[in-house]
Amino acid sequence: MSFLVTALLFGEYWGGMLTVSSTIILTQLLLLRLAKSARYMLSTMRGAIPLVALVFLLSLLGVLESASASGELLYKASASSIRFLAFLTSFNIFFLTTSPDEFGQLLLKLRIPYVYSFTFVAAVRLAPVIADEAQEIIDAQRSRGVEFEKGNPLKRLRALVGLFVPLLINSLRRAYEMAEALEVKCFGASERRTAYREIRATRRDILAAVMILAALTLVLTARSMKLFTGLP
Amino acid sequence: MNLAIEVSNLSFRYAGAGQWALKNISLSIEEGEFAVFTGATGCGKSTLFKCLIGLIPQMYPGEYLGRVVVKGLDPAQTPVSRMAQRVGMVFQNPDNQLFALTVENDVAFALENLGLERAEIERRISKAFRMMGIEDLRKRSPFELSGGQKQRVAIASILALEPEILILDEPTSSLDGATAKKLLEELGEIRRREDITVLISEHRLDLVVREATRLIVIEGGQILADGEPREVVHQLLKDGYERVEPPKLSRLAWMLGFRGANSIPVTKEEFVEKLQGVGK
Numbered sequence: 001m002s003f004l005v006t007a008l009l010f011g012e013y014w015g016g017m018l019t020v021s022s023t024i025i026l027t028q029l030l031l032l033r034l035a036k037s038a039r040y041m042l043s044t045m046r047g048a049i050p051l052v053a054l055v056f057l058l059s060l061l062g063v064l065e066s067a068s069a070s071g072e073l074l075y076k077a078s079a080s081s082i083r084f085l086a087f088l089t090s091f092n093i094f095f096l097t098t099s100p101d102e103f104g105q106l107l108l109k110l111r112i113p114y115v116y117s118f119t120f121v122a123a124v125r126l127a128p129v130i131a132d133e134a135q136e137i138i139d140a141q142r143s144r145g146v147e148f149e150k151g152n153p154l155k156r157l158r159a160l161v162g163l164f165v166p167l168l169i170n171s172l173r174r175a176y177e178m179a180e181a182l183e184v185k186c187f188g189a190s191e192r193r194t195a196y197r198e199i200r201a202t203r204r205d206i207l208a209a210v211m212i213l214a215a216l217t218l219v220l221t222a223r224s225m226k227l228f229t230g231l232p
Numbered sequence: 233m234n235l236a237i238e239v240s241n242l243s244f245r246y247a248g249a250g251q252w253a254l255k256n257i258s259l260s261i262e263e264g265e266f267a268v269f270t271g272a273t274g275c276g277k278s279t280l281f282k283c284l285i286g287l288i289p290q291m292y293p294g295e296y297l298g299r300v301v302v303k304g305l306d307p308a309q310t311p312v313s314r315m316a317q318r319v320g321m322v323f324q325n326p327d328n329q330l331f332a333l334t335v336e337n338d339v340a341f342a343l344e345n346l347g348l349e350r351a352e353i354e355r356r357i358s359k360a361f362r363m364m365g366i367e368d369l370r371k372r373s374p375f376e377l378s379g380g381q382k383q384r385v386a387i388a389s390i391l392a393l394e395p396e397i398l399i400l401d402e403p404t405s406s407l408d409g410a411t412a413k414k415l416l417e418e419l420g421e422i423r424r425r426e427d428i429t430v431l432i433s434e435h436r437l438d439l440v441v442r443e444a445t446r447l448i449v450i451e452g453g454q455i456l457a458d459g460e461p462r463e464v465v466h467q468l469l470k471d472g473y474e475r476v477e478p479p480k481l482s483r484l485a486w487m488l489g490f491r492g493a494n495s496i497p498v499t500k501e502e503f504v505e506k507l508q509g510v511g512k
Contacts, residue, residue, distance in 0.1 A: 178329075180323065
């Protein structure tokens, strides 16, 4: 989370963006290497490569007018993409290491109403169900001769309508069925909801929280002192 | 015997719909019954079940006439969460009923919502796991379970509420015949052991007729036949009713000429006994 906040904080001005974002990614890779999970993590990131390329292209177009030199232009586009990559890796590590159930409980402990933390858990719970459903629709459309990967971009986009419309309709129906199931499972019946498996902060959690807070303080200080000005 | 459910002249029309989904239904169900509701898709079984727990008219707007009393409560006026503590309802698709990321947390979900203490939750979920025979799935994720296992978890999560009435809306529709038969037999066993009333909608009468104490056929939102299973199966065969498939062996017995109202076989054992009786 602190990586994420750091990446966010250094988004307002260009100075230091590349340094900070690259440092975040390298630190994460180092930590992952120590946890012997670097390869797995990188494999889960493969799908994000086109997105990063898209951000690079869009940034290039976006800063075209304001940038004075081609070096600066390239710097800004690279900095945006690396920053985006830092976001992705941060989110990825967060979701791969944190159980949504436990995160939901944490939100509850922070006195955030259960309906919000439940929404988060339900969204995570439903992601694979909707993915399966999307695959079923793709298979059904393919069996009817729809080609999702052929033709020009416009044709491909039109083919996707055949996926998204049924998916949306099914999701709405599913939402209604889930609402019924929630009703019969007494959702919101008691103001004092209890937890069967309660999470408790251990000494290690507190130590980690202190370290993260310290790191964030350092980052905030660096930012307020404008230590990173100028490029890169 | 006390009445568990009493429905008097119930009619319901969904908002915006031209036709009535339920038309003047009157029905009494005694405590401890295993009532099987059958009928073509869209005949009104699910609508009737939703009326019994109060989802209709509380969640679905529409025209609601008549009166329903379930365990002394009026579902139209009682919050669903209060009804649900006495009437458990399991839906067709288990994927839409499992919310937590472990089976254990899912079975505990409704109890947490009620604000029960941890010890009580533990007692109830352990019992529900035992009842459905899924102790080994406790720590698993619902994502990785088979359709039959998911449906068992969905039933366990409702049984944990310790309902007096259990309503199951086509719980076996996505299960293969053998898995569905086993599940239905276990539900029959749970009914006998826990003394709860079970209402279930099922198309495959072959699988459920053994457990049923009552068979109700619905067509076009009305009750077409209602009675002891053998009696109703006989009536279906006599009338040549084709929208519900009677047990195959009952049909075969009918074709072979065993057409007595009180003696038409509905189970395999009865059929064999009938055939053996011919030779004697």
